[in-house]
Amino acid sequence: MADVEHTIGLLLGTEDDWPRAYEALLRRLGTVSGPDGRSHRTRPVRVTIEPFNLRDRPRHDLVIDRLAYWYYHPREWLKKIALMDDVYLLNSPFTFQSMEKHAAYCAMMRLGLKVPETVLVPFKNPLDNSRYAYTAARYNRPFDLEATAAPIGYPLWMKPYDGGAWVGVSRVRNPAELHAAYDASGERLMHLQASVEGYDVFARALTIGPETMVMRFRPDQPVHSRYEVDHHFLSATAGDEVVTISRLVNAFFRWEFNSCESLVRGDEVHPIDYANACPDVALTSLHYYFPWAMTALLRWTVFCVVTGRRPRLDTDIADYFAVAGDPDRGYREKLAGYRELTDRYFEIDRYREFCDEHLGDVDEIVYDWVCSEEFRSLLRETVRAMYPVHEHERFLAHFGGLIDAWIRDQESLTA
Secondary structure: OOOOOEEEEEEOOOOOOHHHHHHHHHHOOOOOEOOOOOOEEEEEEEOOOOOOOOOOOOOOOOOOOOOOOOOOOHHHHHHHHHHHOOOOEOOOOOHHHHHOHHHHHHHHHHOOOOOOOOOEEEOOOOOHHHHHHHHHHHHHOOOOHHHHHOOOOOOOOOOOOOOOOOOOEEOOOOOOHHHHHHHHOOOOOOOEHHHOOOOOOEEEEEEEEEEEEEEEEEOOOOOOHOOOOOOOOOOOHHHHHHHHHHHHHHHHHOOOEEEEHHHHHHHEEEEEOOOOOOOOEEEEEHHHHHHHHHHHHHHHHHHHHHHHHOOOOOOOOHHHHHHHHHOOHHHHHHHHHHHHHHHHOOOOOHHHHHHHHHHHHHHHHHHHHHHOOOHHHHHHHHHHHOOOHHHHHHHHHHHHHHHHHHHHHHHHHHH
16 A cells, blocks of 8 residues: 555547556556655546536546547546646646647747748638628638749648648649649638758657657558658757757647657758647557657656646746847757756656656566567557458567567667
8 A cells, every 4th residue: 555646547539559558557567656755656547528516626636638639528627627626737728729730830930940931821611600701701801822822832731720630731732733722621721831842851759748759750651650660860960959849849838748740851850740639659650669658658647746746837938939039049059948948847857866766667667568468468459459350460460570679679778
């Protein structure tokens, strides 16, 4: 029996693979000692959606949310438990609007990041709302779509301002394709964004708390092959910049479980998408990198509840803008200033010290679990749920080989 019991809520949609993994690892972790000298045990509970009184006291110390961006009821529950009960949330529901890309683009442009030129265009078709129709008829100015696109240049991308999973994204090469894509957009609000041509690599950085994994991403490949296992695809300079940008976005908006996509050309890093309310952590897409993601999520959530890390609903936007507006700092100096602010927000020194002193066995726990029959069973069940029967053996061999590669790499690190 631990001195202190903590409850972490999992607010989930359709996913079941990583929640089962996280639950298994918390069980294996068991009781840990805290800086307060007491023993702590953390248990996960899947959150159900039901009526709630605004004065009800939740039992959760922390909630990992993967649902509320799309559904209002759990979103309002998260706001309530954050405002009234100080429950720790990995992603702030109060900045969800920024996860609709547009505000995130604006903020990062002001901070001087190399975001491609971007224009927001009005709806092609007015919304089905009598008040909006009246306003549109009276105040929407006619505009020349081709003239709007001309300063951006071809090729360009048309994509929803609130998009996700590449839905509604079109590569536009000429005026005819521009009009076709805009006509097809209907009632979706769209951005026109310059294309970064001739880039060397597409990098996707997954950041959980203060930990970041930068992965080589191939969006044109099937889901199971999009993340290529490659440990040296970026220069040290570009790699560090990708990490800084990913953590900067997260600290700025109070997102602690988010992914950031960047196109890298030489040492030039162009962030193109960095607002993901539900970043990809599926076993069958991350594969080799899945154990890292579960390790980072385990360490960060346990650190937060055991140390009593306080939620920060207020943002420190002015501090970041002060760095951005400093005329004596060049681009690299500004990145260093942002990194200092993000490290301060994530308490990176305190976090590392906690992990060294109280979670020193986590890597071994994760390794043993990945080598166990429990993990192999999870892999088999996940593959069977996702792929046709005649494809099961092929995909089991594919993912099993990638996991075996991860195991060998861990063994070589500890040899």
